[in-house]
Every structure is written in C-alpha cells, then in structure tokens.
Amino acid sequence: MAYNGFGTLDRREFLAKAGSAGAALALTLGMTDPVPAQGQSASTISLPPLPYAQDALAPAISGNTMSFHYGKHHQAYVNNTVKMVTGTELEKATLEEIIKKTAGRADQASLFNNAAQVFNHTFYWHSMKPGGGGEPNGKIAQKISESFGSYQKFVEAFSGAAASQFGSGWAWLVQDGGRLQVVKTSNAETPITTSAKPLITIDVWEHAYYLDYMNRRADYIKAFIEKLLNWDFAEKNLL
Numbered sequence: 001m002a003y004n005g006f007g008t009l010d011r012r013e014f015l016a017k018a019g020s021a022g023a024a025l026a027l028t029l030g031m032t033d034p035v036p037a038q039g040q041s042a043s044t045i046s047l048p049p050l051p052y053a054q055d056a057l058a059p060a061i062s063g064n065t066m067s068f069h070y071g072k073h074h075q076a077y078v079n080n081t082v083k084m085v086t087g088t089e090l091e092k093a094t095l096e097e098i099i100k101k102t103a104g105r106a107d108q109a110s111l112f113n114n115a116a117q118v119f120n121h122t123f124y125w126h127s128m129k130p131g132g133g134g135e136p137n138g139k140i141a142q143k144i145s146e147s148f149g150s151y152q153k154f155v156e157a158f159s160g161a162a163a164s165q166f167g168s169g170w171a172w173l174v175q176d177g178g179r180l181q182v183v184k185t186s187n188a189e190t191p192i193t194t195s196a197k198p199l200i201t202i203d204v205w206e207h208a209y210y211l212d213y214m215n216r217r218a219d220y221i222k223a224f225i226e227k228l229l230n231w232d233f234a235e236k237n238l239l
C-alpha cells in the first residue's frame with residue numbers, strides 16, 4: 001500500500017480495496033451503476049482514521065472534545081476541500097500539492113485554509129498518543145538537547161509559543177537546516193509551505209481545549225507536553 005505520510009490508506013486505495021464488496025452489494029440491491037461514496041468527485045482527500053480510540057486521550061483531552069474536533073471540525077475541512085477542488089485542475093491533486101499550489105494566493109485563500117487545516121489536524125492527532133509526554137529518549141532526545149540546551153528549555157520554548165499565539169493557530173516543533181526549532185503559525189498556516197519540516201504540533205484554536213479547559217489554555221498545553229506528546233512520531237519525522 002502507498003504511504004500517505006500518516007500510515008493510513010488514502011481514499012483511492014480504500015475504494016480499490018472496498019471495490020469488489022461494493023460491486024457485490026450493488027448487484028444484491030439491483031443497482032448496476034453504484035454512486036461513489038463522496039458523490040462524483042475524483043478527489044482522494046478523505047478524513048483519515050484517528051490513530052487511537054476517540055476517548056483514548058482522556059482525561060487530558062476528553063472523548064467529547066475529540067468527537068467535535070475530529071468528527072465535526074476536521075470532517076468539515078475535508079468536505080470543504082473536496083467540494084472546492086471538484087471540477088477544477090486540482091481535483092486529483094494530493095493534499096500537499098493543493099496546499100503548496102494555493103499558499104499565498106488571495107484568490108485561493110478559502111481552499112488553502114481548508115486543505116491546510118486537513119493536513120494540520122491529521123498531523124496533530126499523530127502528535128499525541130495515550131501515555132505519551134515527558135522526556136524523550138534516543139535520537140530525538142539528543143536533537144532536543146543539541147538544539148535547545150536541555151529538555152526543560154524545549155518545554156519553555158514550546159509552551160511559550162503555544163501560549164503566546166494570539167488568537168487561533170498552532171505551535172510546532174520543526175527541523176530546519178539540521179536544527180530543531182519552535183515556531184508558531186496563525187489560523188491555517190502550516191510549516192509545509194516553508195523549508196522547515198514539522199515534527200510535532202499542538203492545536204491552540206479554542207475548539208481544541210475549550211470544552212475541557214475553558215479559557216485555561218496553559219493547562220491544556222501542560223497536559224499535552226506531560227501526558228500526550230508522541231515522541232515516536234517526532235523521531236520518525238526527523239530528516
């Protein structure tokens with residue numbers, strides 16, 4: 001199977017695998033021309049499965065937050081992206097191609113925002129895991145101490161960026177020119193349009209934490225760093 005960056009099947013592969021079963025069902029139902037699940041779009045963009053159960057991050061992030069954040073917000077970004085590329089030259093483009101081709105174009109801002117949010121959210125789910133957080137080991141730990149001086153200095157930089165992002169946005173641990181850095185982005189902006197390679201991200205839009213933490217963004221950031229941060233994912237993303 002082709003790897004789409006997150007260890008999941010993309011929609012085209014899913015439909016290919018589901019194809020024979022779908023055809024059999026269509027025959028059973030007396031249908032000769034089954035309609036594709038997402039209308040007539042040839043887009044391969046779809047909502048990837050979560051890498052864990054919806055309530056697996058509780059109590060740091062509740063199943064209720066996840067059901068809205070993944071099931072409503074992330075799904076809406078996917079639906080909007082598919083709708084906007086259908087019938088255009090980007091209909092068959094990958095998510096990264098759509099993001100890179102629309103970045104910085106005022107006439108494509110809506111498509112960029114939705115497509116980048118699809119990417120950012122998928123990256124965020126993988127940036128967390130049940131039982132994650134705390135100090136890393138191995139290669140990523142070495143990179144953290146080379147780049148920041150110590151794990152504690154990294155925590156200060158990452159939580160500082162996440163807490164000080166004004167309004168909606170993201171904080172990221174990225175690799176750029178061999179060194180690790182912390183950056184923050186507004187709204188849907190994403191480091192994949194720059195030379196930096198993302199390793200980890202935290203969503204600091206209010207929808208990410210308000211149901212569980214109300215206005216206490218700092219407590220959500222602390223829980224992310226201490227209980228959820230997926231260092232295995234960060235290490236896999238190292239160049």
Ligand code: FE
Nearest residue numbers: 203205207208
């Ligand atoms: Fe979000």
